[in-house]
Amino acid sequence: MRFFIKKQNEALNLKNIIMKFRSVRCVKIIMRLLTANGLTVCLIALLLIGSRSGLFAQSSVTTNKNAQDQKMQWWRQARFGMFIHWGVYAQLAGVYKGHSQARGGAEWIMNRMKIPVKSYQSFAKQFNPVKFNADSWVRMAKEAGMKYIIITAKHHDGFAMFGTHASPWNIVDATPYGKDVLKMLAEACKKYDIRLGFYYSQAQDWNNPGGSAARKLTREGWPNPDSAKIDAYTAAHHGHWDPLQTTASFADYIDRVAVPQVKELLSNYGKISVLWWDTPTNMTREAAEKLQALLKLQPGIITNDRLKRPDFPGDTKTPEQKIPDAAALDGKDWETCMTMNGTWGYRASDHNWKSDTTLIHNLCDIASKGGNYLLNIGPKPDGTFPEASVDRLREIGQWMKVNSEAIYATNASPLPPFDWGRCTRKAEKGNTILYLSVFHWPADGKLIVPGLKNKVLAASLLASGKVISTNKSKQGLVLTLPAKAPDPIASVIKLVVQGEMTTYHPKSNSTISTGALD
Ligand code: JFZ
16 A cells, blocks of 8 residues: 555656646747747747747646645545644543532633633643553554544643743743653654644633733632632733733734744654644734745644634634534545543543544544544543543554454445444445445345445445445445354444445535534
8 A cells, every 4th residue: 555655656747747848848848949039930939938838837736736635635545633722721520619610621721711821820830641552542543443642732721832042931931840741742753654643722822921812711610719800801902811922913913823833843843744723812813924924844734724814724624522414524634623522631420422423423434424533531630541542542553453444445335324323435456445434234134225326246244254245225325244243342244345435425405514613
């Protein structure tokens, strides 16, 4: 596979070179004609430019599409990644001064509880994740079948999880731990061949002066007796609650903190595959342009649609906590990010964990619509993953060990979602492989695939290779299955059918609803 991808890349590069050579040659011809004098010669030259430019415009569109396909190739094949939300907020774990945070993810605790800057910063003095082991984190992702990791390099609390010269508010300088966790993660990712991406809160920053703050009411934190006063203050100060937050302008913050930090992140950690911007609160065009320009430090880096709306669409759409309907898909790459419980950052009291079944079904559902699943872990302040997350990763990994062929490098289903499960497809020498992930195994042993009319060339259980018999009926293809499902969560049937098939796309005006502004 790898060899094949390399060959394909080489072919694309060669195409680019030929294109360049052609344009140089054309200019040379025109130059020679122009210097040869005479009106007719000039006219011929003008005609040539006219006809040629049309041709170039078209080829450059194809080249751009090819370049984008080439850039997105690993990401589209990956289908499954790990999100990690980790920072000083893990130390608070959803509780401040004995009060449990009323609303939102625990990574928002500083804003929702309206914790003063100095007070929040003092928690960093307790942040000492001595049990952090990059190798084991990356191994857990790998064994779960994940192909990439996106970690919060800096969340809205402004705390850099890396050594930075742009602010003392970072893990190396402000904690007893004193080590750059991103460095260690980058090394482990390299060792296990896992792609690494950084989440970076480019606009909101509640500690570095000048950063923006989405306004949240005090009641979203705790029943603070001063809430009327605080809410009036945040209303008058663009969401800020501490005068220390506004001792610099937003433009200063961008120039002194965001730009240098993104530069560091894209320069000091080897290959970075994704820059995951978040919450464009009060972003300016000028700031977005400066940040976007830095991406050239990592050729081929993939970026999302949260830098600034709507003019910086990035490469991927980011529906949050929900899986879009097939009708909402518009051909643009997309990735659903989701928590395993109800919070991104660690919250000790949140035991609302999704079941293994839900998580595996989500992965199948997302793959069946051609998207990626970015599943979140909120590590504890000691540097370990919550047990419930470890258990779920292990279960997903066991399923993936048998069934990942139905997920990796697949395309969206050619058929509408079934009541009993989901479908992904792969093209194979003019024919189509359909992977049917059966969530609800039929009690009568008959599985109907409505709408499938293609001739069946082969049908088997992916887990065992056991052949399945099929026959046609009025409702569609009927598969005769063994009495017992090979996997109680989702059993995959591999069906090879004649001919090419394309993605199912119902006509509709709905669009993917992507992340909110804050
Ligand atoms: C953002 C962050 O504020 C949050 O802490 C977390 O990092 C998450 C991945 O992204 O928050 C959002 C963005 C969009 C919505 C909600 C929270 N939304 O669309 O409802």
